[in-house]
Amino acid sequence: xxxxxxxxxxxxxxxxxxxxxxxxxxxxxxxxxxxxxxxxxxxxxxxxxxxxxxxxxxxxxxxxxxxxxxxxxxxxxxxxxxxxxxxxxxxxxxxxxxxxxxxxxxxxxxxxxxxxxxxxxxxxxxxxxxxxxxxxxxxxxxxxxxxxxxxxxxxxxxxxxxxxxxxxxxxxxxxxxxxxxxxxxxxxxxxxxxxxxxxxxxxxxxxxxxxxxxxxxxxxxxxxxxxxxxxxxxxxxxxxxxxxxxxxxxxxxxxxxxxxxxxxxxxxxxxxxxxxxxxxxxxxxxxxxxxxxxxxxxxxxxxxxxxxxxxxxxxxxxxxxxxxxxxxxxxxxxxxxxxxxxxxxxxxxxxxxxxxxxx
Amino acid sequence: xxxxxxxxxxxxxxxxxxxxxxxxxxxxxxxxxxxxxxxxxxxxxxxxxxxxxxxxxxxxxxxxxxxxxxxxxxxxxxxxxxxxxxxxxxxxxxxxxxxxxxxxxxxxxxxxxxxxxxxxxxxxxxxxxxxxxxxxxxxxxxxxxxxxxxxxxxxxxxxxxxxx
Numbered sequence: 001x002x003x004x005x006x007x008x009x010x011x012x013x014x015x016x017x018x019x020x021x022x023x024x025x026x027x028x029x030x031x032x033x034x035x036x037x038x039x040x041x042x043x044x045x046x047x048x049x050x051x052x053x054x055x056x057x058x059x060x061x062x063x064x065x066x067x068x069x070x071x072x073x074x075x076x077x078x079x080x081x082x083x084x085x086x087x088x089x090x091x092x093x094x095x096x097x098x099x100x101x102x103x104x105x106x107x108x109x110x111x112x113x114x115x116x117x118x119x120x121x122x123x124x125x126x127x128x129x130x131x132x133x134x135x136x137x138x139x140x141x142x143x144x145x146x147x148x149x150x151x152x153x154x155x156x157x158x159x160x161x162x163x164x165x166x167x168x169x170x171x172x173x174x175x176x177x178x179x180x181x182x183x184x185x186x187x188x189x190x191x192x193x194x195x196x197x198x199x200x201x202x203x204x205x206x207x208x209x210x211x212x213x214x215x216x217x218x219x220x221x222x223x224x225x226x227x228x229x230x231x232x233x234x235x236x237x238x239x240x241x242x243x244x245x246x247x248x249x250x251x252x253x254x255x256x257x258x259x260x261x262x263x264x265x266x267x268x269x270x271x272x273x274x275x276x277x278x279x280x281x282x283x284x285x286x287x288x289x290x291x292x293x294x295x296x297x298x299x300x301x302x303x304x305x306x307x308x309x310x311x312x313x314x315x316x317x318x319x320x321x322x323x324x325x326x327x328x329x330x331x332x333x334x335x336x337x338x339x340x341x342x343x344x345x346x347x348x349x350x351x352x353x354x355x356x357x358x359x
Numbered sequence: 360x361x362x363x364x365x366x367x368x369x370x371x372x373x374x375x376x377x378x379x380x381x382x383x384x385x386x387x388x389x390x391x392x393x394x395x396x397x398x399x400x401x402x403x404x405x406x407x408x409x410x411x412x413x414x415x416x417x418x419x420x421x422x423x424x425x426x427x428x429x430x431x432x433x434x435x436x437x438x439x440x441x442x443x444x445x446x447x448x449x450x451x452x453x454x455x456x457x458x459x460x461x462x463x464x465x466x467x468x469x470x471x472x473x474x475x476x477x478x479x480x481x482x483x484x485x486x487x488x489x490x491x492x493x494x495x496x497x498x499x500x501x502x503x504x505x506x507x508x509x510x511x512x513x514x515x516x517x518x519x520x521x522x523x
Contacts, residue, residue, distance in 0.1 A: 044362070046369065072368075132368045139372040146380050153388035160395035164402045178392060199393060200385035208380060231362065232369035236377065295362065 036306035044226045044298050047106050047137040048084040052221040064089065069140055073108060075099060075130035084134070101130070108132050138233070141225035145212045153207070181206050181343065189347035194354050198347065201244060205237060206343040213294060213335030217328065228338070229294035231287065238287035241346040246279065249353040282349055286342060293338050297331040487520060 050067040057063060068085035071094075080096045087094060087103040093115045094101040102111045109117065109127035118126040135143075152174065159171045167175045181203050186195040212228045227233055255261060257275040260268050304324040308317050494516050 046366065132366070133371055134368055135372070136369065138369055139376075142373065142376050146376050149380060150383055150388075153384055153392070157388040157391045160391050162398075164395070164399035175392075175396070179396065182393070182396075196393075200381055200389045203389050204377070204381045204384050208377065230366075230369060232365045232367075233373045235365050236370050236373045240377070 034306070034309040034312075036303065036310055039306060040299055040302045042106075043224070043302055044229060044295055045106055046226075046230065048087070048103060048108075048134055049089070050137050050140060050221070069137065070135045071108070072133040072135065073101065073130040074133060075110065080130075099130075102127075108134075138225050138227045138230055141215060141222070141227050142212065142233075144222060145208070145215055145227070149207055149211055177207075178203060185340075185344050185347045189344065189351040190354060191351065198244065198248075198350055201240070202343050202347055205240075205346065206339050209237070209290065209342055210336055210339035213339060214332075216294060216298065217331055217335060226295060226298050229291055229298055231291045234287045234291040237290070237342070238283035241286060241349060242279075242283035244346075245282075245349045245353045248350055250356055252356055253353045282345075286345055290338055290342050293334060297327070297334055301327045301331065490516075490520070 048071060049069055052065040052067060054062060054064045066089075068083040071080070071082050071084050071086070073080045076099075078097060080099075080101075082094065082096070084103075086092070087101075090103040090105075093111065093113075095113075100111045100113055100115065102109050102115045102117070104117055104125065107125070107129065109125060109129055111117065111127055120126055152170070156171045156174045159165075159168065182195075182199060185206070186199050186202055189195075190198055209228055212233075215223045216226055216228060218224055257279065258272045260271045260275070263271065301324050304320050304327060307320045308314070494513065497512075
């Protein structure tokens with residue numbers, strides 16, 4: 001597999017060329033209280049640097065190795081670009097122009113020169129936030145997944161010549177998956193006449209979700225990002241499905257929503273209200289389902305590992321490992337299943353919208 | 360709730376990445392792949408149909424062949440029969456002709472013989488006549504001597520003459 005090797009080498013070069021830097025942090029006490037909630041929240045949330053590994057030196061010094069990522073913020077009509085290493089993991093303020101920026105719980109706030117953070121009674125931060133378009137860990141991870149997907153499928157596509165041939169290598173692995181999406185999702189839900197228009201979206205969304213789910217399951221760098229468990233991503237994907245569905249709606253589709261044929265007028269009014277809510281709940285359910293499933297999987301696995309540290313006992317480790325191994329197996333299934341469900345339901349909604357009713 | 364708060368930055372980058380991904384994949388992956396798959400499916404379908412058609416044709420040809428073979432066989436049989444009859448006829452003809460010829464030859468031989476015989480008889484008659492005349496002459500000479508003797512002589516001579 002010459003191409004696979006090339007792909008791996010490319011990925012390796014891409015990441016090794018990024019500057020890794022180590023920063024030293026004096027840990028006051030090694031016997032710090034372990035906070036599982038905080039650890040889990042930290043892992044499933046987005047970050048402005050790409051954490052590789054942390055370890056403690058003999059002297060008790062804690063070392064964090066992380067890849068700094070570009071910070072792009074937009075505030076008061078000014079665009080500021082710098083590397084996240086300037087924050088020193090949130091310990092230092094960044095002074096640009098007239099503003100001071102502080103990284104606080106992975107969010108960037110505008111503070112005064114002292115870096116004071118103000119809270120309201122609910123312990124929510126009151127400080128003003130700039131528009132944050134940074135290349136965060138999730139964004140970087142998504143770029144990586146995009147590169148992987150592009151390489152995989154463009155390399156596979158190059159094997160398809162003008163003359164029909166039997167599939168080989170990478171192609172014979174990807175082809176059944178493509179056929180599965182075409183036959184069991186596209187044709188089955190949308191129908192043989194109209195499915196072709198929607199195949200690029202359905203195929204892309206299927207492999208985008210699946211591969212990002214799998215990347216999220218890799219427990220070490222460069223995996224582990226909770227991209228498909230992030231509501232921003234699922235919201236955008238659900239929004240695309242929503243737009244595609246409603247822009248493909250036929251006359252009969254809209255008629256069934258706003259003026260259901262074959263029922264009395266008062267019920268029609270009631271139904272149109274319900275159907276109209278239905279337009280919105282469908283993509284909303286898509287958004288929540290994917291995000292909740294993937295995030296839940298991450299939380300469960302992290303919780304199982306946290307047991308060892310919460311109980312402060314090595315004896316619990318085999319149980320923890322065994323259970324999380326089971327969870328990993330389950331999550332591998334869920335990764336494919338959620339990609340399938342999202343794509344299937346998108347196709348189903350599109351199929352309902354393009355369906356021509358014969359009355 | 361941090362988990363449920365959408366992050367505009369991430370939405371922005373996801374939109375761009377996903378959009379580019381759809382565009383590039385559509386152009387360089389999905390279109391050629393789906394097109395090739397469709398072509399392949401059509402080719403397979405067409406080939407199968409062609410194979411089925413060819414099979415049916417071969418079956419037809421087989422039936423035709425059987426028919427032709429049977430026809431040829433019966434033709435051969437009839438030809439052989441005809442030939443046999445022909446042979447028989449020829450042989451019979453030849454036999455008949457030979458018989459006729461033989462008969463003819465025999466007939467002409469017989470006629471020749473008859474002619475010869477009659478000629479010989481005629482000749483003989485002539486000689487007999489001459490002889491008779493001679494004898495008669497001699498007899499006459501003898502007669503002049505004795506009539507009985509002459510008679511006896513004529514009798515003897517005539518006895519001697521064999522007509523066969």
